[in-house]
Amino acid sequence: MEKYLDYIVEQIVTLTNIPSPSGYTHKAIAYLEGILKDLNIKCHVTGKGSLIATIDGLDNTKSRTISAHVDTLGAMVKEIKRNGHIRFDKIGGYMMNSIEGENCVIETLTEKQYSGTILTTKPSIHIHSDAGEIARNQETMEVVLDEKADSKEAVEKLGIEIGDFIFFDPRTKVTESGFIKSRHLDDKASIGILLGIIRYLTENHITPAYQTHFFFSVFEEVGHGAAASVPDNTFEFLVIDMGAPGRGQNSSEYAVCICAKDSHGPYNYEFRKKLTMLCREKNIDYRIDLYPSYGSDANSALRAGHDFKTALIGTGVFASHSYERTHRDGILNTARLIAAYIEA
Numbered sequence: 001m002e003k004y005l006d007y008i009v010e011q012i013v014t015l016t017n018i019p020s021p022s023g024y025t026h027k028a029i030a031y032l033e034g035i036l037k038d039l040n041i042k043c044h045v046t047g048k049g050s051l052i053a054t055i056d057g058l059d060n061t062k063s064r065t066i067s068a069h070v071d072t073l074g075a076m077v078k079e080i081k082r083n084g085h086i087r088f089d090k091i092g093g094y095m096m097n098s099i100e101g102e103n104c105v106i107e108t109l110t111e112k113q114y115s116g117t118i119l120t121t122k123p124s125i126h127i128h129s130d131a132g133e134i135a136r137n138q139e140t141m142e143v144v145l146d147e148k149a150d151s152k153e154a155v156e157k158l159g160i161e162i163g164d165f166i167f168f169d170p171r172t173k174v175t176e177s178g179f180i181k182s183r184h185l186d187d188k189a190s191i192g193i194l195l196g197i198i199r200y201l202t203e204n205h206i207t208p209a210y211q212t213h214f215f216f217s218v219f220e221e222v223g224h225g226a227a228a229s230v231p232d233n234t235f236e237f238l239v240i241d242m243g244a245p246g247r248g249q250n251s252s253e254y255a256v257c258i259c260a261k262d263s264h265g266p267y268n269y270e271f272r273k274k275l276t277m278l279c280r281e282k283n284i285d286y287r288i289d290l291y292p293s294y295g296s297d298a299n300s301a302l303r304a305g306h307d308f309k310t311a312l313i314g315t316g317v318f319a320s321h322s323y324e325r326t327h328r329d330g331i332l333n334t335a336r337l338i339a340a341y342i343e344a
């Protein structure tokens with residue numbers, strides 16, 4: 001898998017720069033579809049916009065589905081204020097302070113893009129003595145456009161409407177020391193890993209043990225990603241999503257993190273054990289962990305009534321849903337476990 005690490009990192013850089021907040025994922029999905037078609041992989045887009053790619057296995061009587069979500073956090077225009085500033089509504093769950101000072105882009109229905117900055121309504125300490133103390137919430141934060149538009153009418157004239165999507169600057173950076181910093185590593189790090197896995201399988205003519213579906217889901221950040229369209233014959237559903245390192249946590253940016261339990265309950269014990277044993281056998285650096293405030297596509301699939309074993313693995317992502325960071329080592333360990341699983 002080492003050979004594919006640079007490709008994976010390149011893909012993560014490209015993917016984080018294609019905006020795809022929940023509800024606006026068609027461009028990222030089209031990009032993935034293009035890559036899969038170039039590799040001659042069968043794939044199709046589902047009704048709500050997910051992408052499913054299939055590689056036949058030695059046994060095609062039942063399937064494994066491996067998922068990662070394409071959608072990310074973002075925002076939407078809620079109100080154009082009298083002074084031309086824009087009140088917005090969150091897409092997905094994040095702390096408002098994590099986007100303060102961030103550059104953003106608003107896209108109109110005719111695909112015109114306007115840049116702006118996300119600030120509080122009291123952005124200058126020279127004017128507002130309580131600038132640091134005011135609560136950061138949807139009432140106190142707004143987008144200030146980089147346009148000479150200081151009234152509601154002027155902003156409307158630009159073509160900006162209620163409901164337009166707002167994309168955050170991902171600020172993707174790859175460091176010499178092997179770190180990748182960006183918004184939206186959740187879950188584009190995993191999407192990059194899956195593209196690397198698919199290339200690894202095809203270029204090395206590796207046939208999976210079972211028919212394997214790669215499920216690139218959308219609407220995960222708003223809770224219903226894998227609630228529809230998981231292929232019927234799936235007996236194991238493996239979700240690739242970030243591990244959660246931090247105080248009190250066992251996860252690491254350098255390891256594949258295996259989730260035993262999140263806030264929706266434990267994952268399948270047998271499945272988790274199988275993945276852990278694969279790590280031990282293959283000398284893959286792994287960490288088992290519990291995520292206190294976390295949900296995944298496994299939860300949405302099970303809640304929708306699917307009946308299969310689920311597991312969740314992924315590289316550790318530090319400062320999740322903020323300006324996130326992971327490391328090449330965690331990415332490689334995750335890719336190695338997925339590859340071992342597919343062949344087992």
Ligand SMILES: [Zn+2]
Pocket residue numbers: 069186187220241242
């Ligand atoms: Zn995620």
